[in-house]
Amino acid sequence: MKAVYALYTDPDAAQRAVNALRTEGVAERDIVVMSSEPFEEYEFSHRDKATWLHWIAGAGGLAGLIVGYLLTATTQQLWPLVTSGMPIVSTWPNIIIVFELTMLGAILATVVALLITASLPGRLSRLYDPAVTEGYILVGVDGPSEELAPRLDRALASVEGGQVKSIT
């Protein structure tokens, strides 16, 4: 069997289904949950929460700051023209460019890291069901072993309100 999953309308039922799969000995990383909205209040939604995104944003900002400083200070020295009596490398006006590039670096790093860590763009997995975007919560396992699949099927069916499906 390639995959087994169930669709639930009720997040409480989805939580029970996740628990049932755990009881059957399915490893946490093998349990797939998909939904049309984040369910912060539910335990199943707390999976994969740890992220380096904040640090990556900070690193992007730092990179932007360095680029901004080098761009302004270096290029002003390449053609040392005095403008309005200001120093060749004018720190005060340069702060504006450095600030903008710092923020741009942080924003771009955040977006790139977000896309990479969320696997976007990507192909739809074989477990995906269009009912998810209609409000159903999908709980399933991709590629279970032949002996485990019937047990998972029963575990998912044991939770009330679910439509169990399998991909063979």
Next chain:
Amino acid sequence: MNRTSNNPLADDLVRPLFHTSVWFYGSVTVLASIVLCGAAAWGYQLWYGIGVAGINWPVFWGFYLTNFVFWIGISHAGTLISAILRLVNARWRRPVTRCAEVITVFALMIGAMFPVIHLGRPWLAFWLAPYPSAREIWPNFRSPLAWDFFAINTYLTGSLLFLLLPMIPDFALVRDRSTGLRKRIYGLLALGWQGTTKQWHRLEAGMQIMAIAIIPVAVSVHTIVSFDFSMATVPMWHSTIFGPYFVAGAIFSGIAALIIAMAALRRLLHLEAYLHPVHFENLGKLLLLMSLLWGYFVFAERLTVWYGNEHSEMAVFWATQRGEYAPLYWTMVICNFVIPLPILALRQLRTVAGTVVASFAVLIGMWLERFLIVVPSLARKPLSYTWGEYTPQPVEIILMVATFAAMILLYMLFSKFVPIISIWEMKVGNQPHPPVVTETEDELAGLWKARP
């Protein structure tokens, strides 16, 4: 619609994408014609030279720079307000955020066009980009125009991403409801979104970081636009108050534009069930606050100039208070202060219609404010033999009207192809509270460490 569902919220909000009325085509045709007239006017100016516009010595900044500042101000409606509301987790923000963020992106695009239109040789505008152009010369980073380039492009990039990222789950919904070419297009836009827990966490974390980053950028943009003026020793421009004064004015006009856009969407797309009177009331309160703040800044600026009694500044002061610019000045005061104040302060008048009336007044008043900052100071420079006048010419007026048409046109087209209210965020807003978590955060953290 290609699929039926038991998801009425999504049904309502994606309906405009699948059904098009006759008035839509009619409106698009009219607006596109006006935009084409604007393009033709610009072409005329390119062909005959910048002299066909009314800008001439000593008033080199006329309608074009007025519109530049005005549209950059309007852009503060969206991303800034949306980011603040996201960070403070205001629940009423959910139907408002996307309507607002779209305004930012389109207003920035339109605003950024004006300095290019204003250039005598716009085909050389790329010289502002940070690269060594002719003779290995880099842009002069000490020039406020170079600051504008960086600030506007950073804000535009950030705002565009801030708008696009939360649209991905909604693109996935439209993808799953469509067939044929539409399914392929929305499939590409959805980037393979599936709604896994990891994707949701990353999206929410990313949006939070973006919201934190975009607020100082938004403030910096209009501060830097104000530096275009305050860095020059022109009467009534060289002022330390200009930065916050411009930012306050930008948010003021931005909120007014947002209220008008929301009221139009509510009526035309039948979104009464999602854009409630309470949204207009809350935004009306914000508009009231900004009206008071604007009044405070104007008083502080005027009092300082009057008390200083410096000859060249007083020439501009009196030209606006009781001279040839006085009718415009007092219209501005009426539109920005006298009309909105009672409407927005009295709860009975702070209705959908009331806030829209106040917002139209504010938009007119804020456009006049921009004009009165730009023109009188240039027309009354320190030496009286440099005094002059400015009269806008048809090319400038047509271009200005065309940009308003372009804004409406872009907004209409956007709401035709993208759900104008974020569907997944509305669903989150409808989730029951309080939480049903059985384990504490600490227990959960330990649990995930222990599990394989």
